[in-house]
Amino acid sequence: xxxxxxxxxxxxxxxxxxxxxxxxxxxxxxxxxxxxxxxxxxxxxxxxxxxxxxxxxxxxxxxxxxxxxxxxxxxxxxxxxxxxxxxxxxxxxxxxxxxxxxxxxxxxxxxxxxxxxxxxxxxxxxxxxxxxxxxxxxxxxxxxxxxxxxxxxxxxxxxxxxxxxxxxxxxxxxxxxxxxxxxxxxxxxxxxxxxxxxxxxxxxxxxxxxxxxxxxxxxxxxxxxxxxxxxxxxxxxxxxxxxxxxxxxxxxxxxxxxxxxxxxxxxxxxxxxxxxxxxxxxxxxxxxxxxxxxxxxxxxxxxxxxxxxxxxxxxxxxxxxxxxxxxxxxxxxxxxxxxxx
Amino acid sequence: xxxxxxxxxxxxxxxxxxxxxxxxxxxxxxxxxxxxxxxxxxxxxxxxxxxxxxxxxxxxxxxxxxxxxxxxxxxxxxxxxxxxxxxxxxxxxxxxxxxxxxxxxxxxxxxxxxxxxxxxxxxxxxxxxxxxxxxxxxxxxxxxxxxxxxxxxxxxxxxxxx
Numbered sequence: 001x002x003x004x005x006x007x008x009x010x011x012x013x014x015x016x017x018x019x020x021x022x023x024x025x026x027x028x029x030x031x032x033x034x035x036x037x038x039x040x041x042x043x044x045x046x047x048x049x050x051x052x053x054x055x056x057x058x059x060x061x062x063x064x065x066x067x068x069x070x071x072x073x074x075x076x077x078x079x080x081x082x083x084x085x086x087x088x089x090x091x092x093x094x095x096x097x098x099x100x101x102x103x104x105x106x107x108x109x110x111x112x113x114x115x116x117x118x119x120x121x122x123x124x125x126x127x128x129x130x131x132x133x134x135x136x137x138x139x140x141x142x143x144x145x146x147x148x149x150x151x152x153x154x155x156x157x158x159x160x161x162x163x164x165x166x167x168x169x170x171x172x173x174x175x176x177x178x179x180x181x182x183x184x185x186x187x188x189x190x191x192x193x194x195x196x197x198x199x200x201x202x203x204x205x206x207x208x209x210x211x212x213x214x215x216x217x218x219x220x221x222x223x224x225x226x227x228x229x230x231x232x233x234x235x236x237x238x239x240x241x242x243x244x245x246x247x248x249x250x251x252x253x254x255x256x257x258x259x260x261x262x263x264x265x266x267x268x269x270x271x272x273x274x275x276x277x278x279x280x281x282x283x284x285x286x287x288x289x290x291x292x293x294x295x296x297x298x299x300x301x302x303x304x305x306x307x308x309x310x311x312x313x314x315x316x317x318x319x320x321x322x323x324x325x326x327x328x329x330x331x332x333x334x335x336x337x338x339x340x341x
Numbered sequence: 342x343x344x345x346x347x348x349x350x351x352x353x354x355x356x357x358x359x360x361x362x363x364x365x366x367x368x369x370x371x372x373x374x375x376x377x378x379x380x381x382x383x384x385x386x387x388x389x390x391x392x393x394x395x396x397x398x399x400x401x402x403x404x405x406x407x408x409x410x411x412x413x414x415x416x417x418x419x420x421x422x423x424x425x426x427x428x429x430x431x432x433x434x435x436x437x438x439x440x441x442x443x444x445x446x447x448x449x450x451x452x453x454x455x456x457x458x459x460x461x462x463x464x465x466x467x468x469x470x471x472x473x474x475x476x477x478x479x480x481x482x483x484x485x486x487x488x489x490x491x492x493x494x495x496x497x498x499x500x501x502x503x
Contacts, residue, residue: 018360019360020362020363020366021362021363022360022361022362022363022364022393022394024362024393024394024395025362025363025394025395025402028394028395028400028401029402031400032400032401042400058355058357058359065393067397068393068395068396068400069400070400071396071397071399071400072397073397073398111360113358114357114358114360115355115356115357115358116355116356119355123353127351128349132349132351
């Protein structure tokens with residue numbers, strides 16, 4: 001296995017609604033910052049890959065025009081996934097493993113506010129038997145949360161505590177959208193939005209972009225003072241048939257963690273993509289994280305959730321939040337699980 | 342015996358509030374004043390119209406605004422013989438790539454006031470605007486382009502914009 005490290009990361013400040021800039025205008029400074037910080041001249045970056053969704057942009061081939069933010073001349077080697085940027089990172093990592101390239105630029109963008117994200121996400125459901133029902137992402141997550149509460153493993157108070165910690169941690173993240181000190185008991189007095197979810201249990205609608213540069217060991221040692229090594233990476237998916245699954249558990253997350261070698265390690269930091277408070281509980285359980293692991297020091301997806309960006313952001317934030325005092329073991333997991341997230 | 346389901350219809354409707362972005366907003370505001378505004382790349386000096394706020398070649402932001410005239414050259418074209426739902430113009434008609442004087446990127450527009458079979462590469466054309474009272478923040482303020490009495494532009498002058 002070839003050693004690969006994240007050598008730079010940049011992100012746009014998440015906003016509820018970006019009224020001025022279009023996607024390219026949001027993305028360009030982020031890409032430029034990630035490239036500049038990498039210390040690798042742009043022309044020497046071997047591969048460029050993006051993650052985005054045309055249903056979020058509301059325009060076919062929006063990912064092609066997003067290349068305007070990169071500068072694709074002379075012609076570059078380039079690819080795209082119609083997924084979160086975390087999966088674009090995976091493609092870049094695989095390409096590095098082949099030995100074909102020594103570095104890659106990975107970026108993602110999502111101007112979620114232009115459409116109705118709950119309805120957009122419905123389109124990733126089974127198109128024959130589930131999507132036509134018109135069920136939206138928040139309602140599905142609420143069904144999942146109800147099952148989780150009924151299992152007796154967690155309470156609404158546990159969910160409120162996830163939210164309170166997210167808001168508190170986000171105070172240290174200038175790019176977060178929702179932050180502050182909230183009292184978990186107070187949160188429980190708020191009305192239901194989609195029972196048993198309250199509005200604060202759901203991630204906000206965010207516009208944003210993120211970019212990072214990865215490099216081979218040789219190059220990373222040359223350009224970066226503190227490269228963040230990717231020691232393992234894996235992705236798994238579960239059946240999209242909700243009737244075939246226990247929605248309160250995420251075996252795909254557990255399996256991915258095991259295959260990535262994350263079961264045996266100890267961690268300082270875990271950045272988890274959990275767009276609903278109860279999903280963080282499911283992910284933590286699946287990962288078997290020990291007490292004392294700092295979960296979502298960035299605030300996580302509950303603090304900002306630009307669609308297609310939030311997963312890549314978790315990985316970038318994990319790299320950014322490595323403790324500087326000793327050789328760190330950071331762990332970043334990107335989980336889309338159970339309900340469409 | 343039950344009947345086999347061979348197909349289903351699952352209509353989808355999504356609505357969006359589109360944000361033009363800074364550069365396109367400048368362009369569209371210009372349109373509402375009868376002006377064509379492009380932007381110049383600070384690195385390669387190419388002028389983009391309509392501007393998108395970036396130079397796709399260099400990957401840098403474009404900021405310098407450049408006003409462009411409504412005159413240009415047909416770089417390439419095609420004759421459309423199939424009717425389209427959202428177009429009032431009747432086929433056959435010519436849809437052309439037009440490179441405005443002073444711009445470095447062509448865009449698509451209709452050629453009218455000229456038999457479609459006389460449209461040619463290098464033909465000089467000018468914008469025909471809708472009546473002023475109908476102007477909005479839309480590229481549609483330019484109804485179409487029509488020929489002007491000028492010699493054709495030499496091929497070398499637009500060969501990079503096909």
